[in-house]
Amino acid sequence: MKVFVSGAAGFIGFNLSLRLISEGYDVIGYDNLNDYYDVNLKKDRLKVLEQKDKFVFVRGTLENKELLEYIFQQEKPDYVVNLAAQAGVRYSLDNPRAYIDSNIVGFLNILECCRNFTVKHLVFASSSSVYGGNKSLPFSTSDNVDHPISLYAATKKSNELMAHTYSHLFDIPCTGLRFFTVYGPWGRPDMALFLFTKAIDQNQPIKVFNYGKMIRDFTYIDDIVEGVFRVMKHIPKKMLDADERGDTGSSTVAPYKIYNIGNNNPVELEHYIEVIEKCLGRKAIKEYLPLQAGDVPATYAQVDDLMRDVGFKPETSVEEGISKFIDWYKEYYK
Known part of the structure; x- marks a missing residue:
């Protein structure tokens, strides 16, 4: 089985690719290696992957329709996991076009490839940011998510709508995953854990937003990868009756599903x-x-529906996860 993983040099894509290879899958990694954060970190991830026999890498953007079509035509992937995207809520305030190019135009190209070169299942990254200013906790996939409060969130909500449309029209099995604050070894330098660790280590001040009154469902990378892997193999089916789906929040009969992947245990930022x-x-x-x-x-x-459908929920504590990150950080930066 072949899996096309976009964003393979990224945090989640790198770790997922390692897991897929260990499970015997051939991985076609795709990434543009942009400079949103330290390119050397991305290249070091790739060095690890390129030591594996079952990994091939292609450098390119999601906007490059011709290159994507060529790869799909030549490699004929069985599964597609789209993790490539312009990330970051705050960055979207200053560089909105990067989000439209990568997250909207690029995702359309992925959908077109899945339509024209039959794949068993498209799994794509959404985000907890789609819940916007929702006050009701915990966030459920049956909640209304029509009021995003950042362009990044709006593009992720758009991805869910676009994927559902293609799933409905062309019977493409699609699953969207709303990730909740992913952290761990090889993590992104623009995320809180990396920023805090570097600043504290160098005796520099850290920026604590909302005066420390933030709560996050911090989710360890291994739990994210386990969830993605299980979901990839759990291919949604077209339903004759929407009630068969077992979730009152979805009236679709398309082979389409949305899951939260979060730790289901929010932590105060001050404790973090x-x-x-x-x-x-x-x-x-x-x-x-x-x-x-x-x-x-x-x-x-x-995460009730994730538990129901694939028998898994993230459970790594922040104490365990942060400890593993700090160990990696010290080793990586010597």
Whole structure:
């Protein structure tokens, strides 16, 4: 079996590719290696992957329709996992066009390839950001998500709508995954754990938004990968009757599904920082700031349907996950 993984040099794509290879899958990795964050980190991830016999890498953008079509025609992947996207809520305030190009135009190209070169299942990354300013916790996939508060979130909601349309029209099995604050070894340098660790280690102040009154459903990378892997093999089927789906929030009969993948155990930001301090053996210098535009004060994933359908829920504690990240950080940066 072949799996096309876009964003293979990224945090989740890299870890998922390693898991797929270990399970015997051939992986076609695709990434543009852009400079949104340290390219050297992406290249180092690729070095690990390229040591594997079952991995091939192609550098390109999602916007390159001709290259994508050529790869699908030549490689004929059985599964597609689309993890490539312009990430980041705050960055979308300054560079909105990057999100339209990659997350909308690029995702359309992925859908067209899945339509024209038959695949068993398209799994794509959505985000907890689609819940916007929802006040009801935990976030459920049956909740209304029509009010995103960042362009990044709007593009992810658009991906869900686009995928459903293609699933309905062309019977393409599609599953969207709403990830909740992913962290762990090889993580993104623009994320809180990486930023906090680097600053505390160098005795620099850390920016604590919303005056520390933030709650996040921090989800460890291994749990994310396990969820993606199980979902990939769980191919949604077209239903004759929407009620057969077993979830009142969806009236679709298309072979389409949305899941949350979150730790189902939200943690206060102040506690998260305390764990980092303990692992580093240093205290943080905190600069308290108001909530940034596009950010939400709390996230919390309901994962009942993930448990029901694939028998899995993330359970790694922040104490265990942060400790593993700090160990990796110290080794990687010597």
